[in-house]
Amino acid sequence: MSSKTLNPFFTISEVTMAMNSTLDPDQVLEMILDHSLKFSNVESGSLMLVNSRESVLDIVTYRGHNPEIKKEIRLKIGQGITGIVASSGRGMIVNDVSKDPNYISIKKEIQSELAVPLIVEDMVIGVVSLDSNRINAFTEEHLKIVGILANQAALIFKNLQTFRRLEQKNKIQQVLIEISKIVTSSLDLDEIFQSIMATIERSLKLEKGSLVLFDESSETLRLVAAVGLSADEIDKGVYQLGEGVIGKVYESGEPMLIRSVANDPLFLNRVGYLDHFKNDPNNVSLLSAPVKSEQSIIGVLSVFLVHQKNMDTQTYLDFLQVVASIISQAVKIHHLVDEVKKEISRENVLLKRELKEKYKFGSIIGRSKNMEKLFEKIQLVSDSRASVLITGESGTGKEMIASAIHYNSNRSEKPFIKINCAAIPENLLESELFGHTKGSFTGAVADKKGKFEIADGGTIFLDEIGEMDLNLQSKLLRVLQEKEIEAVGSLKVKKVDIRILAATNANLETLIAEKKFRSDLYYRLNVVNIHTPALRERTDDIPLLTIHFIEKYSKENNKNIKGFTREVQKLLALYPWPGNVRELENIIERAVVMTQNTMLDENDFSEITEKLSSMNLPASKVSEDASTDLSNGLYSMPNLDAIDGRALEVVVGEVEARLIQYALKKFRYTKTRVAKFLGINRNTLDKRIKELKIEY
Numbered sequence: 001m002s003s004k005t006l007n008p009f010f011t012i013s014e015v016t017m018a019m020n021s022t023l024d025p026d027q028v029l030e031m032i033l034d035h036s037l038k039f040s041n042v043e044s045g046s047l048m049l050v051n052s053r054e055s056v057l058d059i060v061t062y063r064g065h066n067p068e069i070k071k072e073i074r075l076k077i078g079q080g081i082t083g084i085v086a087s088s089g090r091g092m093i094v095n096d097v098s099k100d101p102n103y104i105s106i107k108k109e110i111q112s113e114l115a116v117p118l119i120v121e122d123m124v125i126g127v128v129s130l131d132s133n134r135i136n137a138f139t140e141e142h143l144k145i146v147g148i149l150a151n152q153a154a155l156i157f158k159n160l161q162t163f164r165r166l167e168q169k170n171k172i173q174q175v176l177i178e179i180s181k182i183v184t185s186s187l188d189l190d191e192i193f194q195s196i197m198a199t200i201e202r203s204l205k206l207e208k209g210s211l212v213l214f215d216e217s218s219e220t221l222r223l224v225a226a227v228g229l230s231a232d233e234i235d236k237g238v239y240q241l242g243e244g245v246i247g248k249v250y251e252s253g254e255p256m257l258i259r260s261v262a263n264d265p266l267f268l269n270r271v272g273y274l275d276h277f278k279n280d281p282n283n284v285s286l287l288s289a290p291v292k293s294e295q296s297i298i299g300v301l302s303v304f305l306v307h308q309k310n311m312d313t314q315t316y317l318d319f320l321q322v323v324a325s326i327i328s329q330a331v332k333i334h335h336l337v338d339e340v341k342k343e344i345s346r347e348n349v350l351l352k353r354e355l356k357e358k359y360k361f362g363s364i365i366g367r368s369k370n371m372e373k374l375f376e377k378i379q380l381v382s383d384s385r386a387s388v389l390i391t392g393e394s395g396t397g398k399e400m401i402a403s404a405i406h407y408n409s410n411r412s413e414k415p416f417i418k419i420n421c422a423a424i425p426e427n428l429l430e431s432e433l434f435g436h437t438k439g440s441f442t443g444a445v446a447d448k449k450g451k452f453e454i455a456d457g458g459t460i461f462l463d464e465i466g467e468m469d470l471n472l473q474s475k476l477l478r479v480l481q482e483k484e485i486e487a488v489g490s491l492k493v494k495k496v497d498i499r500i501l502a503a504t505n506a507n508l509e510t511l512i513a514e515k516k517f518r519s520d521l522y523y524r525l526n527v528v529n530i531h532t533p534a535l536r537e538r539t540d541d542i543p544l545l546t547i548h549f550i551e552k553y554s555k556e557n558n559k560n561i562k563g564f565t566r567e568v569q570k571l572l573a574l575y576p577w578p579g580n581v582r583e584l585e586n587i588i589e590r591a592v593v594m595t596q597n598t599m600l601d602e603n604d605f606s607e608i609t610e611k612l613s614s615m616n617l618p619a620s621k622v623s624e625d626a627s628t629d630l631s632n633g634l635y636s637m638p639n640l641d642a643i644d645g646r647a648l649e650v651v652v653g654e655v656e657a658r659l660i661q662y663a664l665k666k667f668r669y670t671k672t673r674v675a676k677f678l679g680i681n682r683n684t685l686d687k688r689i690k691e692l693k694i695e696y
């Protein structure tokens with residue numbers, strides 16, 4: 001087929017239409033080369049694009065040459081026929097290469113060459129080069145028509161490339177919106193990082209992100225989060241300042257792009273990421289951006305980019321910098337949370353350790369002086385046979401102590417029988433204690449053993465002993481004296497070996513004075529007296545008890561509650577606990593069941609706050625004190641000379657600190673309420689408390 005058989009105008013419109021029908025810029029380049037070869041009726045050729053960074057022509061596609069050409073031939077702009085066309089912007093024909101000194105041979109068979117530039121807006125973006133094994137293969141018409149085709153192609157190519165980049169930018173924008181939402185979704189840095197990376201990998205050609213942070217203790221950069229690495233591999237990620245890409249980016253504070261990780265000595269491959277790109281490591285770039293917090297650089301964010309043609313790497317690098325700043329927010333939050341968590345868990349660990357030590361007496365919790373004495377006493381009396389009278393307010397643990405005495409005694413293998421003297425009707429209590437014979441009273445249809453008999457060799461615990469009627473008191477006294485029992489309706493007596501423990505929250509001495517309780521029984525029972533202190537007399541124990549009940553009820557309710565805040569601790573210490581430990585236990589149980597938090601905070605104890613406000617008890621007293629304090633003047637003038645240069649800051653700061661302290665007391669450390677009172681938000685309040693070093 002000769003060129004004359006092809007109508008050049010038909011060729012131009014046909015090729016232009018074809019090129020316009022694709023959306024792929026690379027395909028446009030393929031098309032223009034094919035049509036130019038066809039139109040010029042020659043066998044081989046190539047298409048090159050200007051690589052302005054390195055001032056060379058990169059071969060993008062070729063026909064009729066062997067594949068080595070792509071690697072071997074890299075003409076400099078201005079060098080060889082193609083290079084000259086690239087620099088001059090004018091097409092050229094060389095119809096006998098042996099006569100042209102500028103010609104650089106790429107294949108010895110070639111005799112003629114035609115080269116035309118691809119021009120967009122006066123810029124040469126590439127060259128189409130055709131060659132032939134014939135001398136005089138090209139005509140002026142070839143030059144003209146291929147030139148026109150090349151310019152059409154260049155324009156379409158550039159438009160498509162711009163379109164691609166816009167598309168890329170659009171995508172990036174969407175990814176950024178998604179990422180910024182992720183940051184607020186969790187408090188866990190690794191979790192945030194992984195989901196940010198997952199979002200990026202899903203939408204963009206970026207892969208295997210990693211985050212390195214400066215570690216103050218070792219003064220190195222350490223890998224803290226990475227996609228697709230095991231914990232061992234992550235441990236290998238330690239970089240000295242200035243070392244490798246990461247060290248350099250950290251030091252300079254500037255982002256960096258490594259075009260091809262396989263060929264760049266700056267890329268250290270310390271954690272073995274290169275193994276993940278075995279297929280084509282030459283085509284993988286590394287993008288690294290500094291992570292900045294306020295003015296300082298705290299780490300480096302890196303991500304790999306698998307190269308494709310027409311990729312706008314600069315846009316990706318800009319993108320990475322935005323991601324780095326989003327991640328720096330997450331790091332900041334993470335540090336804050338970490339600090340608070342550490343402090344609280346340190347406190348809670350101490351409490352838990354103490355809890356274990358104090359488990360000696362079943363589950364009686366207490367570390368206060370009062371409780372220490374009590375434990376000693378239990379230890380002392382356990383092995384004796386002496387009767388023990390346990391006195392104390394309701395809910396202080398009297399029953400627990402009774403069972404601790406029994407189980408710490410040498411009777412622990414024998415029965416521990418509990419009788420609640422208040423719960424059993426008076427007329428039945430006697431038979432309950434001593435048993436009865438069949439028919440001894442209406443309803444006594446069979447012989448029944450009394451508790452004293454059942455407990456033989458063990459311990460009987462008479463709870464609420466103050467409620468026992470006088471008649472029964474004398475019978476009980478006899479048992480204690482004679483150590484023998486007589487069942488109701490029976491004439492026989494039985495020897496028993498019983499230890500008696502009794503408890504009451506009534507004041508037996510008052511009852512004696514009122515002739516409601518026998519004094520001789522009282523002395524019999526009260527051989528040893530154990531008094532359980534009210535909870536308000538041992539507020540030191542409240543945190544320990546609180547953590548104990550949190551553990552107990554978390555387990556029971558399948559919840560994972562780690563502890564309680566310091567505000568809660570303060571609140572619980574203020575409350576007078578009329579129902580003692582029982583009341584505390586109930587309140588903690590309710591809080592554990594109701595809360596959504598993993599850490600109980602003051603909002604889980606609104607019940608206590610409300611009770612306190614209606615009580616006008618210690619807490620309100622505190623606020624009255626604070627109020628008088630405050631009305632005495634918020635501030636007394638210091639030596640102003642001493643604060644020269646900082647007078648405003650010092651004076652205002654001190655007034656502010658006192659006001660905050662006042663409000664903290666007044667609202668019982670409920671910070672939300674304090675902030676409302678002061679008319680600032682909760683975060684500002686925390687910030688000021690920290691800045692002003694307010695202790696409370």
Ligand SMILES: Nc1ncnc2c1ncn2[C@@H]1O[C@H](COP(=O)(O)OP(=O)(O)OP(=O)(O)O)[C@@H](O)[C@H]1O
Nearest residue numbers: 363364365393394395396397398399400505581582
């Ligand atoms: N020191 C303590 N450590 C752990 N739990 C305690 C302690 N003291 C009391 N409790 C808990 O408080 C609740 C009340 O305790 P207990 O029944 O022993 O009190 P009590 O003094 O006998 O009260 P009442 O006079 O009303 O009978 C129990 O559920 C117990 O588990």
Ligand SMILES: [Mg+2]
Nearest residue numbers: 395398399463
């Ligand atoms: Mg009791």
